[in-house]
Amino acid sequence: MKYISTRGQAPELSFEDAMLTGLARDGGLYVPAHIPTLSAEEIAGFAGKPYEEVAFHVMWPYVSGSFSEEEFKGAIARAYADFGHAALAPLKQLAGNHFLLELFHGPTLAFKDFAMQLIGQLFQTALKRRGDRVTIVGATSGDTGSAAIEAFRGLDAVDVFILYPHGRVSEVQRRQMTTPNEPNVHALAVDGDFDDCQAAVKDMFNDFDFRDSVHLAGVNSINFARVLAQVVYYFTAAVSLGAPHRKVSFTVPTGNFGDIFAGYIARQMGLPIEQLVVATNQNDILHRCLSGEGYFKGETMPSISPSMDIQVSSNFERALFYAYDQDGAAVAQLMDELKQGGGFNVSQGAMQALAEIYTSGRASEEETLATIKSELAASGELLCPHGAVGVKVAKEHLHESVPMVTLATAHPAKFPAAVEDASGVFPPLPPRMADLYERSERVTRITNDLGAIEDHIRKHTKP
Ligand SMILES: Cc1ncc(COP(=O)(O)O)c(C=O)c1O
């Protein structure tokens, strides 16, 4: 399988090269040159199979030229060995036709572990084979950073620098990033918001001298390997509800559009997905855009679902690439308008293409709090604020005949203040991280200045 850039001007790469490269050199994002499909029989065959086995079958066509079958199966087995639930991604019934897919049983209690644990294994295999080392930079609104640090801490061939917005992540998220004491891990608290952190990461990739001198790699969902690993749980969830013989819908709490884009890939691969519902918090650029108002940045407002406090949603570029019939020049033009003028209008044809796949909704802060409270009373499920945004929006899109799955993207214990405020229940951390509040922290506060960030990284990267 070859990978191509959404802006059409970067070299085609293998899976391994695309994974280690991160952002394409034309500023675009890598996508597979074609999306492989699975037959209804193959999908039906996933019923009752362990998650790891489904994972291998779904992802193998994308990675097969880069890893041997044995390497890839080994990576999958090691990636999911430490999850705190035997099913890895259990499905719970909330009511009638509405289900919750719990994606927070990994080591850092968020859905990011599904991909990050796997790419941690794949990076190690590839770097060992090449005798190479890389500098990973990542931007986080809380969960990607902790998952990346967990996946790469202590590895010889990797330095990892995580940029998070100072004061805009939860205490648990911050401590997950600042308490690991391995010297290859560096938490940077940036004076700015998540979009500033993400822009800095992209600017570093576009600074080729810097990029090449430190062997830059990226583990945000700009990396297609991140998206790919997330495709798997759409299959396991849908099949357990009767797919491919029955259609299933998904509602996805959305920020950077990576998770829902994984749903799009699953759909294109042949999974009968009826609706893909984008659920946003008050930072609702995606909901506004999908409602026909164009894609225009507003100010990012801090919320009780901080991981979704995002205005420039990086994977939306991938969605646009398909909506514009894979026209890289058109996508490059839109991204230029976004950078220069803060937004763009989507053509009528592309809006139509998006509307065939995605619908959307938004939850205010009050609605999120009310949903945490009401869902606890109704089903006994204690939601994190991100899951609550999803549940609120999902309820506006329920249909009698098609099951709806809402993705519960993080454990409530990552956001105890908001959860307790809403429900009166303080969600405790699982025993394996019960001493998180006592561990000492190590973090560098840094201004939102590309030169300062690059200097810091240069100084702290192992040669
Ligand atoms: C808990 C949680 N929910 C939802 C999201 C949104 O996911 P995505 O950025 O893939 O849209 C994030 C961040 O990415 C998150 O950390």
Ligand SMILES: N[C@@H](CCOP(=O)(O)O)C(=O)O
């Ligand atoms: N919500 C994310 C933001 C980064 O998203 P990514 O999926 O592109 O890595 C976070 O928690 O960091």
